[in-house]
Amino acid sequence: MARVSLRTFIAECGGSCGDLGTFIPHVIGAIAVAGLAPFGVLSGFALFLIGSGWFYKIPMAVQPMKAVSAVILTAGMTPGEIAAAGMMLGIILLVLGVSGLIGRAARLIPQSVSAGLQLGLGLLMGVLGAKLILATPIIGVAALVTLLALARVPHCPAAPITLALAVFIGWVTGDTPRPDHVSIALGLPQFVIPSWAEIGRSFEIAVIPQLALTLTNAVIVTAALSRELFPLAPAASERNLAISSGLANVLLAPLGAMPMCHGAGGLQAQYRFGGRTGLTPIILGTVLLVLAIAFSGSAVQLFRIIPIGAVGALLIIAGTDLAVSRRLFDANASCWPVIGVAALLTLLANPALGLVFGWLAEMIRAAIVRRIRNRRAGKPLQP
Secondary structure, three states, X not given: OOOXXXXXXXXXXXXXXXXXXXXXXXXXXXHHOOOOOHHHHHHHHHHHHHHHHHHHOOOOOOEEXXXXXXXXXXXXXXXXXXXXXXXXXXXXXXXXXXXXHXXXXXXXXXXXXXXXXXXXXXXXXXXXXXXXXXXXXXXXXXXXXXXXXXXXXXXXXXXXXXXXXXXXXXXXXXXXXXXXXXXXXXXXXXXXOOOHHHHHHHHHHHHHHHHHHHHHHHHXXXXXHHHHHOOOOOOOOHHHHHHHHHHHHHHHHHHOOOOEEOOHHHHHHHHXXXXXXXXHHHHHHHHHHHHHXXXXXXXXXXXXXXXXXXXHHHHHHHHHHHHOOHHHHHOOHHHHHHHHHHHHHHHHOOHHHHHHXXXXXXHHHHHHHHHHHHHHHOOOOOO
């Protein structure tokens, strides 16, 4: 990594806080509800973040796989089932990436559908952010206003300042607890070997629902957003994103890591709050590695000092940036119905349905446009 100035380092620190809105709720749930070992969860994210920053050289995000996380919190999964989900998803992603099939599939997706998926994912982030703000509305609204105000100040690390202010207000008002009995304790990895029964149940309730979400948001849309934000950084291709996610899960899931992937929303969030290089994920990964090694037993307490309303404010800002993309405004008027279909189904259902029905809508749109052009040119209509 090239030498950086203090101003750049501060900006990258701000970017490293951008995706905490996705990270904190899922990680706390995995540790507190599913009983995953904090060392495995935190060190898994840490190593994947550091590796992603080193390889991609951009603020590439690493996020929990959200469908798996939802099953963890609602239906309950054992550590063995979670490890099985990560390894199976990792193998599938490796096969798709190494074979090149994921790249070919991505080239078949029209730009209108991709823009609709991005719009829908941005709206999803905004809706989740609004729900989190309602948990601590005073702090949440104050954090949102602070973020908007600080965004007008050049080179200001808006996210860290806002989070620090939110923590202070939370302590003063009693809305967030102060960490008690924080102690240094050396964390060690714990190997998790799933049984055949756990593999079967995991495939049914976690792998199948997660796969479509990962292929769309974590690979296809993330690659498209990377090309838009960093046109001179070709490493973030569909093939590489699938391979890096696959390797991380195959190698780290047996050590107790949550199933992880990249994410368009996280990339946009880290970019929005100042991240411009691979230093952004490396900074966050280093912090998580220190927490994993020295403070695993107190990790949940330390994360809970950040008011959830402030986390929601981060999500709203980043979600708005993701939704209102340049491709949205560059689209032809005839593409708007396609974008709307893909976005609406992504928002109400999931990106997989948004992709399928957006694709169908694009085929219908293209056929109608062709017929109109042929009619204006006086050509006979094709049956």
